[in-house]
Each structure stands twice: as structure tokens, then as C-alpha cells.
Amino acid sequence: xxxxxxxxxxxxxxxxxxxxxxxxxxxxxxxxxxxxxxxxxxxxxxxxxxxxxxxxxxxxxxxxxxxxxxxxxxxxxxxxxxxxxxxxxxxxxxxxxxxxxxxxxxxxxxxxxxxxxxxxxxxxxxxxxxxxxxxxxxxxxxxxxxxxxxxxxxxxxxxxxxxxxxxxxxxxxxxxxxxxxxxxxxxxxxxxxxxxxxxxxxxxxxxxxxxxxxxxxxxxxxxxxxxxxxxxxxxxxxxxxxxxxxxxxxxxxxxxxxxxxxxxxxxxxxxxxxxxx
Amino acid sequence: xxxxxxxxxxxxxxxxxxxxxxxxxxxxxxxxxxxxxxxxxxxxxxxxxxxxxxxxxxxxxxxxxxxxxxxxxxxxxxxxxxxxxxxxxxxxxxxxxxxxxxxxxxxxxxxxxxxxxxxxxxxxxxxxxxxxxxxxxxxxxxxxxxxxxxxxxxxxxxxxxxxxxxxxxxxxxxxxxxxxxxxxxxxxxxxxxxxxxxxxxxxxxxxxxxxxxxxxxxxxxxxxxxxxxxxxxxxxxxxxxxxxxxxxxxxxxxxxxxxxxxxxxxxxxxxxxxxxxxxxxxxxxxxxxxxxxxxxxxxxxxxxxxxxxxxxxxx
Numbered sequence: 001x002x003x004x005x006x007x008x009x010x011x012x013x014x015x016x017x018x019x020x021x022x023x024x025x026x027x028x029x030x031x032x033x034x035x036x037x038x039x040x041x042x043x044x045x046x047x048x049x050x051x052x053x054x055x056x057x058x059x060x061x062x063x064x065x066x067x068x069x070x071x072x073x074x075x076x077x078x079x080x081x082x083x084x085x086x087x088x089x090x091x092x093x094x095x096x097x098x099x100x101x102x103x104x105x106x107x108x109x110x111x112x113x114x115x116x117x118x119x120x121x122x123x124x125x126x127x128x129x130x131x132x133x134x135x136x137x138x139x140x141x142x143x144x145x146x147x148x149x150x151x152x153x154x155x156x157x158x159x160x161x162x163x164x165x166x167x168x169x170x171x172x173x174x175x176x177x178x179x180x181x182x183x184x185x186x187x188x189x190x191x192x193x194x195x196x197x198x199x200x201x202x203x204x205x206x207x208x209x210x211x212x213x214x215x216x217x218x219x220x221x222x223x224x225x226x227x228x229x230x231x232x233x234x235x236x237x238x239x240x241x242x243x244x245x246x247x248x249x250x251x252x253x254x255x256x257x258x259x260x261x262x263x264x265x266x267x268x269x270x271x272x273x274x275x276x277x
Numbered sequence: 278x279x280x281x282x283x284x285x286x287x288x289x290x291x292x293x294x295x296x297x298x299x300x301x302x303x304x305x306x307x308x309x310x311x312x313x314x315x316x317x318x319x320x321x322x323x324x325x326x327x328x329x330x331x332x333x334x335x336x337x338x339x340x341x342x343x344x345x346x347x348x349x350x351x352x353x354x355x356x357x358x359x360x361x362x363x364x365x366x367x368x369x370x371x372x373x374x375x376x377x378x379x380x381x382x383x384x385x386x387x388x389x390x391x392x393x394x395x396x397x398x399x400x401x402x403x404x405x406x407x408x409x410x411x412x413x414x415x416x417x418x419x420x421x422x423x424x425x426x427x428x429x430x431x432x433x434x435x436x437x438x439x440x441x442x443x444x445x446x447x448x449x450x451x452x453x454x455x456x457x458x459x460x461x462x463x464x465x466x467x468x469x470x471x472x473x474x475x476x477x478x479x480x481x482x483x484x485x486x487x488x489x490x491x492x493x494x495x496x497x498x499x500x501x502x503x504x505x506x507x508x509x510x511x512x513x514x515x516x517x518x519x520x521x522x523x524x525x526x527x528x529x530x531x532x533x534x535x536x537x538x539x540x541x542x543x544x545x546x547x548x549x550x551x552x553x554x555x556x557x558x559x560x561x562x563x564x565x566x567x568x569x570x571x572x573x574x575x576x577x578x579x580x581x582x583x584x585x586x587x588x589x590x591x592x
Contacts, residue, residue: 017393017395017396018393018394018395019393020395021389021390021391021393021394021395021399022390022391022393024390025387025388025390025391028386028387028390029376029379029383029387032378032379032383033376033378033379036378037378095376096376098376098377099374099375099376099377099420100374101373101374101375101376103335103340103368104373104375104388104435105388105391106340107338107339107340107363107366107367107368108363108388108391108392109360109361109363109364109391109392109393110391111360114391264342267339267340267341267342268341268342269294269295270294270341272340272341273331273335273340273341276374277372
């Protein structure tokens with residue numbers, strides 16, 4: 001049998017390796033689940049494909065210019081990429097909710113960043129697949145050039161989308177740990193709410209004044225503005241990407257804190273145990 | 278500083294669960310529970326449903342925060358130093374569940390990673406546990422398709438991933454076939470013998486507690502009512518000795534009214550007659566039966582078993 005010292009080595013190098021093992025644990029599980037469940041194939045191909053085709057056909061019907069088509073389809077891509085990526089983060093908790101195994105992961109020396117980073121990395125991978133698939137369909141069917149704004153701008157846009165997904169995913173995890181299974185639907189609803197406020201298919205200037213104030217606090221507003229500027233639309237903000245990333249960083253810290261607080265609260269109320277029964 | 282001889286120490290732990298938004302309901306699960314468990318001991322928590330056993334175990338395992346009181350595991354406070362001690366403890370429940378689509382090796386590999394195991398060490402540990410708990414023939418079976426016994430074995434295997442110094446077992450043989458229960462009990466005993474693991478277990482099965490535990494605490498209504506070894510408890514409770522008789526005729530009237538007879542119970546063709554002290558009462562009982570013309574076909578004197586202590590304490 002393995003010795004205790006072998007299993008829990010004290011060395012600094014080993015500490016890094018152990019940290020890496022914890023970071024990749026959720027990635028390992030999400031990848032297995034993604035491989036084994038047909039539902040995940042739908043998430044990755046069917047819904048994004050349907051969204052791209054239906055919105056692309058709508059732009060045809062409305063006889064939109066290539067520039068306006070790009071405006072709409074960028075929103076479609078943003079919604080799908082953020083949705084798929086944030087679901088992976090939320091799965092870090094949802095898989096355990098569904099299988100009533102929540103307590104086991106919090107019995108281990110796992111911290112919030114382990115849970116978040118590992119699952120997010122798989123989400124980024126799946127988000128890139130969604131983006132590539134939508135770019136392919138959009139390009140072939142509607143002549144839409146996703147790389148038109150340049151690789152740097154596209155890269156920043158996708159990174160912004162994925163970081164937004166991380167924040168939303170962490171908030172969904174916090175909600176589930178605060179309110180239990182009743183909050184499960186937030187995993188699918190939250191993204192739609194934020195992209196609506198962020199100007200998914202329209203500039204935020206068309207929103208009522210007070211809603212625009214809220215939109216100004218949503219990072220996705222800036223990432224959409226930044227990528228659309230690459231298609232020739234005048235930017236509404238001075239430094240859209242920089243502002244978006246600064247806001248995302250702030251929200252990531254807050255979401256991390258919120259999830260840690262939710263875990264502590266669930267240990268106090270006993271919800272952590274109820275979610276395991 | 279020398280290591281404390283105690284693996285677990287709890288003082289006046291209290292926990293009340295609150296539910297409902299408008300009409301707040303409060304359920305006091307623990308009302309000042311204290312215990313001390315030496316390193317390497319197997320400690321049993323016995324009590325009826327809702328006694329607070331699982332709540333106490335969950336607080337000690339850092340899954341639940343107490344309202345008041347304090348507890349340490351291997352010298353670390355379970356509230357303030359929860360992260361530090363999680364590397365050194367683990368837990369398995371009788372009703373454990375894991376992600377349904379994962380296979381046994383994947384379940385172990387996932388939790389092994391969370392304990393920081395990696396590379397060859399992780400691979401070897403997973404293989405060792407799969408072999409030890411005879412899960413190798415079920416490597417391709419997803420968790421939700423495993424039998425209850427196999428699920429339970431996997432839960433125990435998961436609980437040993439980090440070779441814990443303190444192991445919490447919540448009803449480890451709940452709902453299992455007798456032969457599987459026997460094997461699991463043997464594995465628990467082996468664990469203490471080979472690894473000097475401190476084990477705290479809750480159980481409904483008195484035989485299990487009597488067979489495995491060095492010390493036992495009876496818990497009811499969130500309080501520990503009695504604590505000690507099985508023999509100490511039997512003496513502490515003072516529920517008397519049992520004179521078990523096979524008589525002809527079976528149940529003579531008036532036996533229950535003899536001095537020193539505390540209770541009488543018919544079990545099949547026998548009468549269990551609980552007396553305050555068998556050495557003092559046995560001659561009187563036999564003489565009385567003889568006077569009544571009752572034929573004594575068999576007579577055995579025994580101490581009460583743990584189940585009788587449990588029933589007495591649960592009243």
C-alpha cells in the first residue's frame with residue numbers, strides 16, 4: 001500500500017504539483033462528462049448551429065447589409081460562447097447537485113479557485129469549438145467573416161466572453177449553494193439576462209436611460225462594442241476592451257468572494273448536507 | 278510540542294437548524310455534546326434516528342459549522358483550520374452518492390486529484406483501492422449501475438484515498454447484505470490495525486458497535502447520555518442481569534411479582550427474566566419455580582446486550 005508520506009508529501013515542488021492536480025480535477029471530470037453525455041453534443045453543436053442559421057436567415061429576410069449582418073451575428077456568437085463556457089463552470093456544482101454528492105468535494109482541501117479554473121478551462125475549450133462552428137456556418141451560409149476585425153480584436157473579444165462566462169458561472173454556483181435546487185434554472189437564465197442588458201442584437205444606446213446605466217456596468221457591453229468597432233461601427237466607449245477587462249477582473253474577485261461566502265453559509269445552514277441527501 | 282494523544286476532542290457542541298421564511302422553525306440537533314477520542318481508537322456513536330449523530334459527525338468533518346462550542350481534530354480547530362485538517366481526514370456515508378455517469382476508477386481519480394494526488398502516485402493509489410475493495414471487475418460500470426454493496430465499497434475506497442488519520446463513517450453498513458457487512462466490518466478493523474487510523478462511526482447495529490468499537494457514546498436529543506466501553510456501559514446503565522429460562526408450563530403466573538424481578542419478556546419458548554442481581558436472585562427464582570411445580574428445562578444467566586442498554590437509554 002502507498003505510504004502516508006507518499007500520498008501527502010510536504011515538499012514545495014510537490015505542493016505545486018498537488019495544486020496543479022486540484023486545478024485540473026474539475027477539468028478531468030467535465031471532460032469525461034462531455035465525452036459521455038449526448039446532451040453535451042447538443043450544447044456544442046445543435047443549439048449554436050440552430051441559432052446561427054435562424055439569425056442568419058433573419059438577416060437575409062430583412063435584407064440587411066453585410067455590416068448589419070455582422071452586428072447581429074456577433075451577438076449570436078457571444079450568447080452561445082458565453083452560455084457554453086459558463087455552463088461548464090456551473091457544472092462544477094451542478095453535477096454534484098444532480099447526483100446528491102455535494103459534500104464530498106467540500107470534504108477535500110479544495111478551494112474556490114480550484115473549482116473555478118479547472119471547469120473554466122474546459123468551458124474555454126468548448127467555447128472555442130462553438131465559436132469555430134458558428135464561424136464556419138456563418139461564413140459558408142451568409143458570407144460573414146468572423147476574422148474580419150483582425151485576430152487580436154477577435155482574441156480579445158473571445159477572452160472577454162469567456163471571462164464573463166467565468167463570472168456568471170461562479171455567481172450561478174453561489175446561487176445554487178444559497179438557494180439549493182430552486183436556483184438551478186439560473187444556470188440557463190443568467191446569461192440571457194446579461195446579454196440582453198449588454199446589447200446583444202442592438203447598441204445599448206437604444207435602451208432606456210436607466211437601463212443604460214446598468215449596461216455600463218456589464219463587461220459584455222464593452223466586449224461587444226469593441227468587436228463591432230472592428231466591423232466599422234463607431235465605438236460608444238473610449239477603451240472598450242480595457243474597460244471590459246477591468247470590470248471583469250473586479251466582478252471575478254466579487255464572484256469568488258460571493259461563492260466562498262455561499263459555501264460558508266451552506267455549512268452554517270446545513271444546506272451543504274441537504275444537497276447530499 | 279508533543280502531539281496530543283487525542284485525535285478528536287469536542288466541547289459543548291451545539292447546533293440548531295432553522296427553516297422557513299415566514300414561519301421560522303427551529304430544530305435543536307445538538308445541545309452541548311462533548312467527547313474525546315484517543316488516537317488509533319474506534320469510537321461508536323449510537324442513538325435513535327434524529328439523535329444528532331450525523332450532525333455531530335458532520336461538524337467534526339468540517340462540513341457543518343457549530344453554533345457554539347469547539348472541536349479539534351489532531352489539534353486543529355474544525356472551524357478556523359478546516360482547510361488544514363481536510364488533508365488528514367475523510368468520511369464515508371452509508372447513503373453516499375457520486376456523479377452517476379462516472380466509473381469507479383474515475384470517481385477515485387477525481388477525488389484523488391482534489392486531495393492533491395497526481396501522476397504515478399494517483400494511479401497506484403487508485404489501483405490499490407480498486408483491488409482492495411474488489412472493484413476491478415466493475416471498472417466499466419457507471420456509478421448508477423452499481424449495486425448498493427458496490428456503491429458502499431466505492432464510498433469506503435474514496436474515504437481512504439488520502440490515507441486519513443481520522444476517518445468518519447456514517448452508518449457504513451446501512452442496508453447491506455449480512456455477508457457484505459461482515460466484510461466491511463473486517464476492513465474497518467484492519468484499517469485501524471494496519472494504519473492506526475482513528476475511526477468514528479455511527480451505527481444502528483449494536484452488534485457492529487460491540488464488535489468494532491473501543492468506546493461507545495449514546496446520543497439522544499442532541500446530548501451524549503452515556504459513554505464508555507460496551508462493558509462499562511452495561512454496568513453504568515444498571516439494567517440488571519438476564520435469567521433466561523425454558524419452563525414447563527411456559528409462563529407461570531406470579532414470576533414477575535417476585536422480589537428483585539425488574540422485567541419479563543417472552544422470546545419464543547423462553548422467558549427472559551431481568552433481575553437486579555443474578556447471584557442474589559437466581560436461588561430464589563429457582564426455589565419459587567420448584568415450589569410452584571414448574572419444571573426448569575434450561576437456565577442461562579447473561580449480562581444484558583448492548584441492544585438492551587440502547588433500548589433502556591432511548592426511553
